[in-house]
Amino acid sequence: SDTMQRHTITLEHPTDWEGFRTAARALVQADVPPQAVDWRCQADAANDLFAPEPHSQALPSPAPHAPALRVPPDFVRLCEQLILHRDPARFTLMYRLLWRMAQGGEAAQAARHDPLDADRLQAHHMARDVARDKHKMHAFVRFRPVAQPDGQTLHMAWFEPDHFITEANAGFFVRRFTQMHWAILTPDACIRWDGKALHTGPGAQRSDAPPPDAGEA
Numbered sequence: 001s002d003t004m005q006r007h008t009i010t011l012e013h014p015t016d017w018e019g020f021r022t023a024a025r026a027l028v029q030a031d032v033p034p035q036a037v038d039w040r041c042q043a044d045a046a047n048d049l050f051a052p053e054p055h056s057q058a059l060p061s062p063a064p065h066a067p068a069l070r071v072p073p074d075f076v077r078l079c080e081q082l083i084l085h086r087d088p089a090r091f092t093l094m095y096r097l098l099w100r101m102a103q104g105g106e107a108a109q110a111a112r113h114d115p116l117d118a119d120r121l122q123a124h125h126m127a128r129d130v131a132r133d134k135h136k137m138h139a140f141v142r143f144r145p146v147a148q149p150d151g152q153t154l155h156m157a158w159f160e161p162d163h164f165i166t167e168a169n170a171g172f173f174v175r176r177f178t179q180m181h182w183a184i185l186t187p188d189a190c191i192r193w194d195g196k197a198l199h200t201g202p203g204a205q206r207s208d209a210p211p212p213d214a215g216e217a
Helices: 016-031 042-047 073-082 090-103 105-113 118-139 170-176
Strands: 007-011 037-041 143-145 153-158 184-185 188-192 197-202
Touching: 007 016, 016 073, 016 090, 037 042, 073 090, 073 118, 090 105, 090 118, 105 118, 143 197, 170 188, 170 197
Parallel strands: 007 037, 153 184
Antiparallel strands: 143 153, 184 188, 188 197
């Protein structure tokens, strides 16, 4: 109905899992249906001239008889993958599944277990896209040695992921190349390992990375 109060939730960044989880829990417990929630990220908000001010975003209070929200661990793991997908509708899908689970009854059963449920199918399809992209990054990142002013060699790579996987994938490279100083530059984020700690920063451009034939140049 037109009288339904809308809620705009602005997350800090595209993979803001903590922010999503906090907002989604409050919305479910306030009995706010999925079609009344608009999800977006701060970067989108900055580009949207008609957006409400971010400070108007107080989360609603729980309804008097709010259900205790118990979410299966495998659903949490699924959402941790889904949030890395580049589809702007991922937040809406995650919230709709969570909302349906909280309703109990057949809706909850279908959201949890029905292999032919449309939302579930889409979620698993998107999670597979993210997993494929992670494997692609493992396989295709190529480091080029670059001499640093301090005489150290930094191994640099450029990669263009399909999804927001760069930071989530950092652990693989830390484990694999622990002894090496390296940096992976992507349009979304950059990660750098100095032999002891991982540093993350904003995205880069291809021109910031050494060209494929850089060698010792």
